[in-house]
Amino acid sequence: PYVNTKDILEKANKEYYAVAAFNINNLEFLQAIVEGGIEKKSPLIIETSEGAMKYAGMGDPLRGASLFVKMVREFADSLDIPIALHLDHGKNFNHIISAIKAGYSSVMIDASDKPLEENIKATKDIVRIAHAVGVSVEAELGKLAGIEDNVVSAESVLVNPDEAKYFVEETQVDFLAPAIGTSHGAFKFKGEAKLDYDRLKKVKELTNMPLVLHGASSVVQEMVEIAENYGADFGGSKGVPSDILKETVRLGINKVNTDTDLRMAFIAGLREFLHNNSKEFDPRKYMKTAKEYVKKVVSDRLELLGSANKA
Numbered sequence: 001p002y003v004n005t006k007d008i009l010e011k012a013n014k015e016y017y018a019v020a021a022f023n024i025n026n027l028e029f030l031q032a033i034v035e036g037g038i039e040k041k042s043p044l045i046i047e048t049s050e051g052a053m054k055y056a057g058m059g060d061p062l063r064g065a066s067l068f069v070k071m072v073r074e075f076a077d078s079l080d081i082p083i084a085l086h087l088d089h090g091k092n093f094n095h096i097i098s099a100i101k102a103g104y105s106s107v108m109i110d111a112s113d114k115p116l117e118e119n120i121k122a123t124k125d126i127v128r129i130a131h132a133v134g135v136s137v138e139a140e141l142g143k144l145a146g147i148e149d150n151v152v153s154a155e156s157v158l159v160n161p162d163e164a165k166y167f168v169e170e171t172q173v174d175f176l177a178p179a180i181g182t183s184h185g186a187f188k189f190k191g192e193a194k195l196d197y198d199r200l201k202k203v204k205e206l207t208n209m210p211l212v213l214h215g216a217s218s219v220v221q222e223m224v225e226i227a228e229n230y231g232a233d234f235g236g237s238k239g240v241p242s243d244i245l246k247e248t249v250r251l252g253i254n255k256v257n258t259d260t261d262l263r264m265a266f267i268a269g270l271r272e273f274l275h276n277n278s279k280e281f282d283p284r285k286y287m288k289t290a291k292e293y294v295k296k297v298v299s300d301r302l303e304l305l306g307s308a309n310k311a
C-alpha cells in the first residue's frame with residue numbers, strides 16, 4: 001500500500017531499525033528498488049529531488065511530481081509492502097507545495113543553510129500547510145560538507161543537540177536530519193571515515209523522534225571496480241562503511257538517504273552490458289544488468305539496515 005512516511009518511520013523508531021530512502025529520476029530505478037523491497041519484504045521510501053521533478057516533468061515540477069505520484073502509487077497499490085514518496089531537499093516553496101498538491105507522502109524543507117530562527121520560520125510555514133493535509137515533514141539541522149545541491153559548503157557544520165531539541169519543539173517537524181559528518185556524493189571522506197556518534201546519541205535522547213542520515217551511501221567497492229573495468233574513473237571515491245552505518249542505526253537513525261550507491265550500481269551494469277553486447281539496442285535489454293545491480297545494492301542495504309521482513 002501507499003502510506004505516509006511518518007507511519008513507516010514511527011515503527012522503525014520504536015523497533016530501532018532503519019528504512020532506506022532511495023532517490024529516483026526515472027522508471028528503471030523505481031522498478032529495481034521495488035523489486036528489492038519485494039524480495040526483502042521491506043517498507044520502502046522512494047524520494048525525489050526538486051531537480052528530479054523538473055527532469056520528469058520536462059521543466060514543469062508539478063507535472064513531474066504528479067507523474068512520480070502516479071508511478072509510485074501504481075506500484076504501491078498493487079503490493080503488500082508499504083511504500084511512501086518523499087520530496088528530498090525541498091528548498092523552493094512553490095516546488096514543495098507542488099509535491100504536496102501532487103500527493104507526496106512527505107516533504108523535506110531544507111533551510112539548513114539559513115540561521116536557526118530563519119530555518120525555524122521556514123519549517124513552521126511548511127509544517128502548518130503539510131499537516132493540514134496529512135503530509136509529514138522532514139527538516140535538517142547543521143550542514144553537510146561537500147556539494148549539497150550545487151551549494152558547495154566547504155566544511156560541514158555539525159548539529160548542536162540542544163538546538164535540535166528547541167528546533168523540534170518550535171517547529172513540530174515529524175523527522176529530523178542532524179548533520180553528523182557525512183556529505184553527499186561519492187567523495188565523502190579525505191582520510192578515514194568518521195561520524196560524530198556523540199552528537200547523534202544526544203540528539204536522539206533530547207528529541208526521541210525518527211532521525212535521518214543524509215549522505216549515507218557506502219560507495220560499494222564491487223560496483224566501483226566493475227564500472228572502472230569498463231572505463232569509469234571513480235578514483236578517490238569513499239562512502240560510509242557498513243559498520244559505521246549500522247552503528248548510526250543502533251544510535252537512532254531511522255531513515256537512510258541513498259542515491260549515489262544506486263547511481264554507481266546502474267552505471268556499472270550499463271557499462272558492462274554495453275561493452276559486451278555491441279549488437280544490442282533494445283532498452284529493455286541493455287538496461288537489464290544495470291537494473292539487476294541496482295536491485296542487488298537495494299536488497300543488501302535493506303538487509304543491513306534491519307528493515308527486511310518488517311513490511
Ligand SMILES: O=C(COP(=O)(O)O)N(O)CCCCO
Nearest residue numbers: 185214215216217257258259260
Ligand atoms: O542524502 C542523500 C544521499 O546522499 P548520497 O547517496 O550521495 O550519500 N540525498 O539527499 C540524496 C540526494 C543527494 C545527491 O546524491
Ligand code: NA
Nearest residue numbers: 087088089108
Ligand atoms: Na530527505
Ligand SMILES: [Zn+2]
Nearest residue numbers: 184214215257
Ligand atoms: Zn541529502
